[in-house]
Amino acid sequence: MRGYGLPAGGRRSPLPNGPARSGGGIPPRFDPSVPCLDVSVTFPPGVSRAQEWTVPTVRVTRRVHFSAAHRLFREDWSDERNAQTFGDCANPNWHGHNYEMDVTVVGPIDPETGFVMDLKDLRDALEARVLRDVDHRNLNLEVSWMNGVNPTTENLVVAIWDRVAPSLPSGVSLDRIVLHETPRNSVEYTGPDSSELRGGS
Numbered sequence: 001m002r003g004y005g006l007p008a009g010g011r012r013s014p015l016p017n018g019p020a021r022s023g024g025g026i027p028p029r030f031d032p033s034v035p036c037l038d039v040s041v042t043f044p045p046g047v048s049r050a051q052e053w054t055v056p057t058v059r060v061t062r063r064v065h066f067s068a069a070h071r072l073f074r075e076d077w078s079d080e081r082n083a084q085t086f087g088d089c090a091n092p093n094w095h096g097h098n099y100e101m102d103v104t105v106v107g108p109i110d111p112e113t114g115f116v117m118d119l120k121d122l123r124d125a126l127e128a129r130v131l132r133d134v135d136h137r138n139l140n141l142e143v144s145w146m147n148g149v150n151p152t153t154e155n156l157v158v159a160i161w162d163r164v165a166p167s168l169p170s171g172v173s174l175d176r177i178v179l180h181e182t183p184r185n186s187v188e189y190t191g192p193d194s195s196e197l198r199g200g201s
């Protein structure tokens, strides 16, 4: 089968304006005997040719806030050991934190809207999947998806990831969650890595 760009003689056609590779004079700029791909591209209004060829992938972040109570402890440890390990957060009478959370999604810019996703939809998903359950609640006692989990910021961010990731529109992925427990302490999670998906081997 004859490949594209190969004229009848099997000799590679020179590039336009390029040097001829054999004698015989300057070849025509366009040889109708050479099959070529029929490419027609239409661009939506407002989208330039450059944007069409390289659809930019952009990260978008929504910051949300919630307040919640918790106690960090292990039932199988003594009060002394819990206090030694978890400090003030082991207080048996609970205490609260004002959490700030940055949720970053990643995806291509939709050429129609110019958005990766509508941030109102991200806000609504965070409200429905996370904030409604945790804001002004006790993380140890009142949040079903934290049942039996020591509510450290690390454990909380992983549980929140699992709540949010399935709620995003197609083509948009969860990229990163940064959860600030205090203005000085935060954790960052970028999702399960391949070793976790294989079962931690």
Ligand code: NI
Pocket: 070, 088, 089, 095, 096, 097
């Ligand atoms: Ni605490």
